[in-house]
Amino acid sequence: MVEIKNYDNYTYSHSLNVGILSIMLASEMGITRNRLDDIALCALMHDIGKIDVPIEIINKNGPVTDLEFAVIKTHPDKGVERLRKCFNVSREVLQGIQCHHEKIDGSGYPYGYKGNRIPLFGRILAIADVYDALTSHRSYRKAWLPNAAIEYIMAGADTQFDHEMVQLFMRLVCAYPSGTVVKLCDGSIAVVIKNYSENVLRPKLRLLEDGPLGSKGTEVDLFEDTDYLHLTIKSVLGASEDDAFKLPDSIIK
Ligand SMILES: [Fe+2]
Structure with missing residues (x-):
């Protein structure tokens, strides 16, 4: 986590938020305590491979080129390489990191896996990752409001995201907090x-x-x-x- 924080503050806070959201979703799904520890680790480390992508590309103020996107797409595999070398983490954690950008319809990366071919942790992370990214301020766009991000995730059920997980996630996030x-x-x-x-x-x-x-x-x-x-x-x-x-x-x- 220190390495991630030194690399980029946004990636650090994003990793923490994805950790919290993933634990909430996994817990709602009834995943056992042991595996909750693993989903937490998986979510906290999901973007560690970005450390190997030049920061100028990650924080580019505008659309990335095809070449730059190709470099970004290497971060799931790079993350797995890093963790495999240094730590004794479970296969499920590594698979989750590797597949957090896969989409249910097969249009994601790095493998283009479809449906349940995408490991469970990857499907959980995908929802938490996109929700936090949309509701965060970036240099190139303003943060979306929770209700807009919720609508986006709902619209992506069955194309980008696991339909049943989206239903559960909707019970956990607050579109219009009290006082709005x-x-x-x-x-x-x-x-x-x-x-x-x-x-x-x-x-x-x-x-x-x-x-x-x-x-x-x-x-x-x-x-x-x-x-x-x-x-x-x-x-x-x-x-x-x-x-x-x-x-x-x-x-x-
Ligand atoms: Fe990522």
């Missing part, structure tokens, strides 16, 4: 007060202003109340510079 101020499709502004693991995209809200749904303070449950099935969350207030966060006047006063 959202705008609904009918223009209402509300604050998130409760989340449901059964559907992380439809939380319980409290209106921040009087409107068509009721007076300020009215609770609107997007998950449990069928009267609100037509309503969707359109945006998160304060999420972008063009959408400067403005609390309704009624709140400020």
Whole structure:
């Protein structure tokens, strides 16, 4: 981990986050304690092969060339080589590292494995890896909001990611944490007060202003109340510079 931190701070924090997310997902899957230790090690070390890729390529401010991408694609194998040389790690850990960029439809790298041909740890890491990468700030793009990353992962179920694992992952991540101020499709502004693991995209809200749904303070449950099935969350207030966060006047006063 020290070597990873010395190489690049983003890769270090990304490895820690992927570690946490992978343990959460594996635990939700009912994986035994012994194997949780292994998935933790696998996730923490999944990008160690990047140390052998020039940092200018990893942190390039813009699209990489085909040649540069070819170099990036060597990092799973390079990681395995490093660990195999220095430590006595299990075969399952090595396979997970080797296959964390494989995709269910066979379009990933380095081998283009499909479906269950991709080892279990590789399939777990793939979801955790992409979720953390999308929700992190990079020099070439802003961090995605959790809800956007969740939508992306859901859309990739069965093409990029293992479908059943995506279903379990959706129960663990929070699209709209309590306190998030959202705008609904009918223009209402509300604050998130409760989340449901059964559907992380439809939380319980409290209106921040009087409107068509009721007076300020009215609770609107997007998950449990069928009267609100037509309503969707359109945006998160304060999420972008063009959408400067403005609390309704009624709140400020
Ligand atoms: Fe990677």
